[in-house]
Every structure is written in structure tokens, then in C-alpha cells.
Amino acid sequence: MFDWNDVRFFLELSRKGRLTEVAKALKVDHTTVSRRVLALEKQLDAKLFESTTRGYVLTQAGERLLPHAEAMESQSAIIQDHVGGENRNLTGVVRLGVPEGFGSQFLSREVKHFQKIHPEIELEFVANDRFVSLSKREADLSITLERPKSGRLISRKLTDYTLRLYASRDYLDNHPPIQSKEDLKDHTFISYIDELVPDPQMLYLSEFVSNPNVTLKSSSIVFQFQAALAGAGLSIMHCFVADEYPSLVCLLPDEIEVRRTFWLNTPEDIRDLARIKAVTQFLTTLVEKKQRKLLGLIPC
Template sequence: MAEFNWNDLRAFLAVARTGRLSAAAGRLEADHTTVGRRIAALEAELGARLFDRTPGGHVLTPHGERLMPMAETMESLAIRAAGELGEADQALTGVVRIGAPEGFGSHVIAPLMATLADRHPELEIQLVAMPGLVNLTKREADIAVTLSAPREGRLVSRRLTDYRLSLYAAPAYLNARPPIAGRADMRDHRFIGYIDDLLYAPELDYMDAPDVEVTVRLQSSNLIAQLEACKAGAGLCVLPDFMAACEPGLVRVLPQAVRLERSLWLVTHADLRRLARIRAVTSLIIDAVRGDRKRFVGT
């Protein structure tokens, strides 16, 4: 290619990852017509159609599929060059997007945003706290907190912390229902939990109690919604202790008989981990979690 333009390739990657010009434009902080022109220019330069335009969005053609890994390699080289040869690895400026499960994101990371803003006023922090997984390979986030370590991709992970979960209920619910003296008594009670076919990780399947048959009649894909329903007296709910233990409207039920443990992992893309802004944010998350270890794993 005589006149290869890196910005055209950035537009290609953004459209390939999002499937839509408007979404790609948002990532690139450009308008969708500019992104469309860059895609057209790249296709003209290559002499190949890279996307099929469908009602559902832009889909990679075989030529686009072939270009994708090469474009990602060039992107990685560009990031490394900025981090190792330029000043980007020293400057605490720019955007850092953090993806996390809604409970951990809302109850642990969100309160840290004030500290981040005070320490690094030039950073723009974006928190994606929602049910589901963000894809670091597709650059949907720069840092992710996940329920398991990734098994593929150019990702670097470390165990952030283990955490405990217990069975909780509101006193109003317990006072109006039969007493719970042992695990067998749980079968007579109403449970709040996840919607089975919307579980995005096997670690969220809490209702595996072979000695007790329980029925989850109140279901939500959102953990915070489950917490609020439990506080309102809707039923029994398995909740992380780091969320529920400090709630004055909840009490543990059968604390010695019902206890689960899971882990949280901190994951970054290998290309980004050396950048100063990424190091600063990950360090703050690690320090906050390890400095309050009792909140996650108990005494």
C-alpha cells in the first residue's frame, strides 16, 4: 500500500469489535461519517471489501477476517511504542475503563473513584459495573475484575482476593415464616437468585445443595436487585459478605451451615499493563482490597 493510514486501521478495528459505525465512532471520539470514510478509504487502498453491511451491523468478510490479526498486531506495536519510547508510560492522563461484576463494581470500585480523581485529576475513569463479562481482547475495557482467570488471549491476570458468601434474609421475612434451625428447613422457604439461562459464569450457580431441594421463585440477572429484594423481605438470598454484612436490614441465616467461597481476578491486556495510568488504577484497587481483607474473607 502506497499511502497506508494508521487512523484508517484504527477505524477498522473499532468497527470490527463493535459491529456498528456509531459505536465505533464513540470509541474513537469521532462522528460516524468520518469512521465510514476511513473504512471506505482502507477498502479502496487494499482493493478488497472488509465488511458486509447487514441490517444487524457490519460483519467482517473473509478479507476482513484475514486483516484482523494483522491489524491487532500493529495495534499492539503502537501501544508498546507509546509506552516504552514515548512519554505515555509516565503521564497519568487519558481514559481508563474498568469492567467489573455489578456487586464488586458498585460496592468496592465506585467508592474508590473519589480517591482516583483526587490523586490523578487528569485521568478519566469509566466504570462498567454490570452483569456479564467485558472482553479485554476486543478492548471493551482496559482493566477487568472477573470471577475466574482467563484461559486465552494476551491477558495478564492475578488473583485479587477470595471472598465469602452467606445466606441472608431480612428480619421481617424471618419473623413471618417458619423458623430455620437447620439446612433441611430451607426447603420450606422462598429463595431469591439468578435466572438460570442468563448466568454468565458457572461461579454464580449457588443453588447446588444436594441434601436440600430449594426452589428459586424470585429471580434477577442483577445482584444488586437481588440484594434490594432481600432487604425488602422477599426471601432468602445468597450474597457476598462484602456487600451484605454491612447492611443493617439483613441478618445471616445458618452462618455455620451455609458458606460459600469464590475468587476475584484482576485482569489487564498485556499491551497495556506497563502504562502508568493502568498501573496507578490497578495498584489502588489491589491496595484497597488487601487493606480491607476482613471484609472479603472474614476473620
Template sequence: MPDWDAIRYFLEVARTQRASAAAQRLGVQHSTVTRRIRALEQSLQATLFEKSRASGFTLTEDGLRFFTYAEQIESTLLAAQETLSGAAGQLSGHLRIGSTEGFGSTVLTPLMVDFQQRHPGMTLDIMPVPRYISLSKREADIAIALERPQRGPYLCTKLADYTLKLYGTRAYLASHPPLRRREDLDQHTFIGYVDELLFSDRLRYLDDLVQAKRVIFRSTSILAQYQAVLGGQALAILPCFLAAQDARLVPVLENDLRVSRSFWMYCHEDLRHTRRVMALWDYLKQAVGLNQALLQGRSTRLQTPSAPATCA
């Protein structure tokens, strides 16, 4: 029978598809990973991976079947560890949460600081990135995305709606033609995304408002767009939770230009019985709900819950 270490090595290689990446995450040598995988395949009398320079370690049909069982074993061991360490005790362990870049940097990070202060036995990884987070590869324990996952063994909830508005600096607005109606946009320049590199169609909102030739600065990063707006050379559509906290920015045509989007929070179904994951899940639901005014642009300040969130 394979031991837990062998299964742990297998899971890391399956998720990263690279022995070198798995070795880095496990804190061992590359040769140790490949040796343990060969030993596991011999003990199971099955080929778990197809190996190539181009695609790395790709799961075979046997590997895919074993991966399902291995994840169940992993989840069961995590739940057992928490139960035996004392369910009523202080939360401990490690969690990784992935999110869209702007929300993760300006809202999620300060909330996670507050969560960690409440649970000092916890360690956290925050991943605010301009791309999708893969839970199937266990890149994170909890993900916050612009779209609800269409398939997969996930526990999912709508976290919040949020609003985006057109923003510019006071200096820009003072030195350019006035903006009283949508037609006045033709006299202005804009900042937006690199269209062919968008990771979600939910970010494709500028095209409906202005001609492409009026966009003078593009970036895959919403934080880069935010910094570019502060340069005072153009306007940009920004989420209110980012721009409303900066007094240097002013919303333009508020009644005519409002874009609504949503955040979805999800985790792997196997983690719903893991106490620390559900504690963070409940905290985020409470904390983000408390900040609806900021998400809609009616407030300029992020709030944290006044009392600890309930642990599931």
C-alpha cells in the same frame, strides 16, 4: 500507506461490528466511518469486512490479519505517547474498567473514586454489569471476572477470594420459623438468579441448597436480589462485601452455609507497558488485598489504602 486515523476507524468497527456504534464512539457521522473504511480497503487492496444487515461488519481473513497489526500499532502509539509526555509526570489519560455488577457497584466504584482523587489527571469509566466484558472488542482496559480466561493474549492475576452467605432481614427472621440447621430451610422461601440467563456457572449455588419451588423471586441482577431481600419476604445468598455493609441484614447458618468464589483481573497483553493501566492494576491489587476481611464477611467497612499505590 494508511494513516493512524484510518487504522483507528478500522479498530472501532472491528470491535463494535457496527458502523453506527463505531461512529458514536469516535464522535463522527455514520457516513464518515463507512467512507474511511472503503478508503482503507482501497489503499490496502483488500476486503477487510463482510457486510450484512444481520451480523453487521464481520472481519474477513485479511481483516483478521490486519487487526493483529493494527492492535500492535495502537499499543505502540499509546506507549510512545506516555513516554514522550513524561514518564515521571502526573498520570493522565482515560481508563475503562469492567466488573461483575455487585463487586463493581459496592467495592470497585468507591475504590475508583479514591484512585481518581490520587490522580486527578485521569478520567475513568466504570462498567459494573451482569455479563462478561469482552477485552477482544476493547470494551474495557481492565476486566474483573468470576473465571480466569481460558485463552487469549492476556495478562491475568487472581485478585481475591470472596465468601457468600445466606442473609435475611431481622423482621423476616423474627416472623418465620427458626433456622438452627440446614433441614429448617424447607420452611423458608428464597431469592435467586434466573437460571437460564446465568452468564457463569460460578453463580449456580442456590440449586444445591433448596428446591426450585421454594424460590419465589428471581433476577439476573445481584443488586435487584439484594433489594428484594430488604423487602423482608425471603432469604438470599449474597456476597459478604455487599450484605455485610448493611446492618439491616443478618447472616443465617454461618457455620453451615458458606460459598467461596474468586475474582480474576486481566488486561490485554499489549497494555502491560502502558503506565496508567499498570498504575491502576497495582492500586487494585493493593486496595482489594486490604479488604480481605470485608470480602470474607469479617468486616463491615470498606477501606482505602493509606498511601498512594506504586506506579509501574
């Protein structure tokens, strides 16, 4: 029988690819990582990794072992959660992958309420508009702009949300008036860098403006928002953020409106963990409570 503890080292190396990074994560010396992986290979009589210039990569044997090792990891967490006693159920770390705008400009303002209810749960937010890998444990939960098409995940619609076109009062005071979409040709825009957009759904400006004069681009929605707030141009922004700022004016709301959806994704094997269920319930309750704000139904 192989040593189950060696599987931890195998999993971390499969995810990080380098001995030094695994050693840092597990708080051991890198020689210990190498020794434990070699011990597992000897016990299983199989070569699990190839050493390359890019780091350690799984062999075919390693690929076959990976799903079983991940299942062992998940079962270990479930055992600790279920058997550890009621007082320990709502403890531990939950890492959540979130789109940048939703995480930094919405959840960051609401998370204090979760902390009051569950002070023993430590939350980690990974602000990223690209997919984070739940199978590689880059996060425990993820909120995405579209529903994942693969993976052993439970995906549910979290909420719809609305974006509209905004400009600062300072910008509007110094530029031609905007009364129709035709007037937009005389104005400058702030938007994404096309080739760096992680999801085509985010290229919404071209849906409403033909050949917009985009003079400022950023991969960060927070940068775009701050630039628009400072008067650098017009920008399509989340209503749940922009509507809170009196210095921003919503333009042509009946003609320019984008409706999108956030999806909440949970790996099947950890969905019943108490801390995962607590975070899921908090997010579900929060978006129900803030539905009008998310949909831009608060007068702008």
C-alpha cells in the same frame, strides 16, 4: 504506504459493525467513515468488509489485518504514554469491566480514594457479570469470576471472597425459626434466573438447599440484595455487602458458606501503560486492605 489514520476507522468498524456508530464514536460524518475504510481497502488492494443485514463483518483479509491493527493501536497508546512526559503519564481513560456486585456495592464506595491520588485518570466501570472482550477494547481491564482460558492476557488472582445466607430481621420475625438446614424447607428464597446466569459458579443455592422454594428471581444481584433487605425472602449474598447492614442476619454461617475468587485480567500489550499500572496497583492494595471484609471475617 497506506494512511495509518485509516486504520482507526477500520478498527472501530470491526468492533461496532455499523457506520453510524463508528461516526458517533469518532465524531465524524458516517460518509467519512465509509470513505476512509474504502481508501484503506484501495491502498491494501484487499476487501476488508462485507455488508450484511447485521452490519459490516470482516472478510478473511480483514481478519488477517485485525491483529496487526490492534497492535498498532496499542503501540500508539504506549508511545503517547511513554514519550508524552511524566506529567502526562497518569492521565487518560481506563475502562474496567467488573461483576455487578463487586462494582456497584464495593468498588463504588472506595473509588474516591483513587480519585484523590490520580485526579487526571478518568475511570469507567462496565458492570457486567459476563466476560467483556478486552481484545475488542470493550474494556482495558476486567475482573472476572473465573480465569480466562484464552487470549493474550495477564491474569492474576485478585482476591477470594465469601458469600453466606442472609435474611432481614423483619422477615425472621414473621416466619418460623431457622436452627438447621432442615428448617429451610419452610422458607422462601431469592435467587438468580437459572437460564440467565452468566456463570454456573453463581448457582450456589442448590449446593446447600435441596429443591429450595424460590419465589423471587432476578438476573441482578443488586435487585436480590434490595429485595432481601426489604424482607422478601432468604438470599445468599456477598459478606462484604450484607455484613454492613444491622437489619440483616447471617444464617447458619458454619453450615452455609460459599468461597469464590475474583481474577484481574490485563491485555499483554497495555500492561506497562502508567494509567493501567496505577489502576492495577490501586485494586491490589485495596483488596489486601479489605481482606477480612471480603472474606466475611468481620463478625456477622
